[in-house]
Amino acid sequence: MSIATSLQTSATPLGRDDLARLVARDIAPGSFVNLGIGQPTLVSNYLTAEQDITLHTENGMLGMGPEAQGDEIDGDLINAGKIPVTELPGASYFHHADSFAMMRGGHLDICVLGAFQVSVTGDLANWHTGAPGAIPAVGGAMDLATGAKDVFVMMTLLTREGASKIVDSCTYPLTGVGCVTRVYTDKAVFLTGPEGVSVRETFGCTLEELQELVPVPLKAAPAGG
Amino acid sequence: MSIATSLQTSATPLGRDDLARLVARDIAPGSFVNLGIGQPTLVSNYLTAEQDITLHTENGMLGMGPEAQGDEIDGDLINAGKIPVTELPGASYFHHADSFAMMRGGHLDICVLGAFQVSVTGDLANWHTGAPGAIPAVGGAMDLATGAKDVFVMMTLLTREGASKIVDSCTYPLTGVGCVTRVYTDKAVFLTGPEGVSVRETFGCTLEELQELVPVPLKAAPAGG
Amino acid sequence: MLTFVDSVNEAVAGIKDGSTVMIGGFGNAGQPFELIDALMDCGATDLTVVNNNAGQGDQGLALLIKEGRVRKMICSFPRQSDSWHFDAKYKAGEIELELVPQGNLAERIRAAGAGIGGFFTPTGYGTMLAEGKETRIIDGRGQVFETPIHADVALIKALKADGKGNLVYRKTARNFGPIMAAAAKQTIVQVSEIVPTGALDPETVVTPGIYVNTIVRIPAGTTEKAA
């Protein structure tokens, strides 16, 4: 499998910020993007003005700017994570049904979400551990998962216990079926979908080394994937 | 049937304007009203400022004013009959789905429509003669018929051929089932609904004389109906 | 990707034969006359057209119908005093008609833009327009199942656009514009004015730029001919 070596684009695993930079680089110019809450919001730090990306927040805004600082903080202007943000020129506000219609109607090019698990065919589990007694909370995750044209996941490849989050079939309760198209992890970028999983690049490991960590058969993605 | 005499409130049948005046008088203060197209729009001429009625037009406006005259005419400001109208203080504009959501969601107090036939239980036929070769056109009639809290009909009691338009069961294609609550005609005001038809008042005829024109059993409505 | 073009012909150049085309407007208000004329000129045929009406007089949509370019009309009110071209085609069996109550037309277009697979509504229940459709009783009311109306292209008219494609409309010319913009794969807008990004108050944007693909400016006044 000599192709494996050529997949490696970094000598070390990627940190959260490097991963965010990579996702940002992969977003096509002019895209409309939702970055969910938590880790994926780091991506906004690496979007360039040239990319002209418009950010959507599901609580009713297009054209969201960076996190608000100091005097910019306005309790009426927050993102889906309830963090004060700013407004860019060309922004617009709309109510919750219009905002989710935008997501659910397939108008967003990309959403970026965290995950507990992603299956080889792109099933996503990111809302509920299913643990007895756990109080479930779903927010907008299911709408984003089924609504965006492309669903990117950002996560560490392994749990703290060392288990792969790329799985043959999710054991956690699903957020959406067959919805994830790409998974960005610290050790590799995976493409998922109806044809199963493939690896676009690896970070600090070869495909063979990656295969030892992941319990499903891996193959290199075709160039340009 | 001595009660019949007391029903008569006019010595002669009512003309279109008198009928419009009567409908206007019966609209409760503060109501939101849609007057459809054609004859019912005459009602707006008789609404008083004290009534504080807000008119809705289904092409996307609340707070419609009188027909535009002279310099007021603006091609971007028309009613459902495509006639230039004016805007009153406190008006608002919205798109077609929001406008019909307002109607269909039961928020309008009254709509006033014309009709070919109304059945004793309030079935309405006003959109299609069903004649072979006729090109059907429905517009917003079915939405108004099913959406408003009260549906009033304004029509002549008889066709040109002398047939009653109040019928046991509509022979023309229906617009809505059991939706009409009152029918204002030149000869009488009828109440319709699940309990059947009754007569609130007559114009230029007694209930007995009215009964001769209408092929369904009539009774006087309870006072206050 | 949003593009600003210099002519209506350029704006509609990508419309293919067999497309479903939504056309905004109610009466003359909000009708994109120039874009319809350009659709006429561009030659696309075998079209399904979604509009409240089915053309009036000898212009615009009526001409498209006269020339046999419209295979099917989806509308609420085809029959008007001056809908002679539609009437003739319809009576000759040369055009298909899907007659839709106006509120169902609006809600079905909205459903397409909002990703709704279908919905139940009381409108039309018990009438011939519900014949053959699924019905059910919900909370004691008869309701009819209606499906979304998607389109390949929407041709609409707005008052102003900014550099991000955000749109505002004018009075009752708003009508079908916002929902058609969201329901079509490709939304082409003629506006009276293009303003700098940032010039529209974000609170008052009616159609966010995400729903807009192509913008062409037709200065106000030049569009009055058809009114």
Add this chain to the structure above:
Amino acid sequence: MLTFVDSVNEAVAGIKDGSTVMIGGFGNAGQPFELIDALMDCGATDLTVVNNNAGQGDQGLALLIKEGRVRKMICSFPRQSDSWHFDAKYKAGEIELELVPQGNLAERIRAAGAGIGGFFTPTGYGTMLAEGKETRIIDGRGQVFETPIHADVALIKALKADGKGNLVYRKTARNFGPIMAAAAKQTIVQVSEIVPTGALDPETVVTPGIYVNTIVRIPAGTTEKAA
């Protein structure tokens, strides 16, 4: 009939035990804190509350829950770092939870206001939140049948109202306000400012007055305590 009242207590006085109450807001933005406090004071109990969350900290909705006044929550995101009152009631089996994806929550509220009897959506298909619900495949996609959420009362916050009850909002504080106003039989609004009829541009009204029943003014600034 629209009424302007002088106090939040007067505004909520008609709310009955057993009511379904929608409460606007997403995070603190758009939350009608004063109206929620008044609901607490008025004593109404056995409530079903519709809100995106299930209360935070020791105030507002969280207090209502703590005091056992909420029989059932319909929300998308009950669990938060400071949702301890809900958490305790839930674990004790003393509150019912209907967990709804946020987009379904919004669309179901919108459906209630729009007279839609129910709709199919891909959201939640194949997940435990669709268990027991009707599903069908539409255009190759699995979809779930969802029903409208109606309410007896909506408590919302807007920026300004005019004399006709027309409302405008501010930035992301708009969120659930407009759809809740349309979905409830009785809509009670706290605003920062009441302006004369005619002072709002008809193009920019977000909630037309037809959806509003009761208005109370809470001057801006006084509402900041909870932020």
